[in-house]
Amino acid sequence: MANIKSQIKRNRTNEERRVRNKAARSEIKTRVKVAMTATAGSPEDAAAALRTAIKRIDKAAAKGIIHKNQAANRKSRLMRRIARQTAASA
Numbered sequence: 001m002a003n004i005k006s007q008i009k010r011n012r013t014n015e016e017r018r019v020r021n022k023a024a025r026s027e028i029k030t031r032v033k034v035a036m037t038a039t040a041g042s043p044e045d046a047a048a049a050l051r052t053a054i055k056r057i058d059k060a061a062a063k064g065i066i067h068k069n070q071a072a073n074r075k076s077r078l079m080r081r082i083a084r085q086t087a088a089s090a
Contacts, residue, residue, distance in 0.1 A: 024056075024065045031056045032078055039085045046082070053078060 002008050031053035038049035054075055061071035 021065045024060050024063070028053070028056050028060055028066075028074070032074075035078065036081065036085070039082050040089070046086075050078070050082060 035049040035053040038046040057071045057074050060066045061068045
């Protein structure tokens with residue numbers, strides 16, 4: 001355990017950020033899964049789920065939780081997967 005006052009505070013803020021980042025990453029994964037499963041349903045639900053997933057990815061990139069290039073890759077991969085899935089089901 002740290003004895004220095006500034007390091008004690010640093011440890012506390014690092015823990016708060018770690019928990020916040022973990023929650024945001026978890027939500028991204030959840031929204032991507034919801035978007036993938038929504039493609040089987042109605043097109044309106046699928047579009048809304050896709051918009052929400054992209055919004056969460058963009059927010060995480062803006063806050064520095066994930067890198068902006070990683071956000072772009074995730075969005076691109078998600079769009080390709082959804083396009084492939086809708087083309088296969090049509």
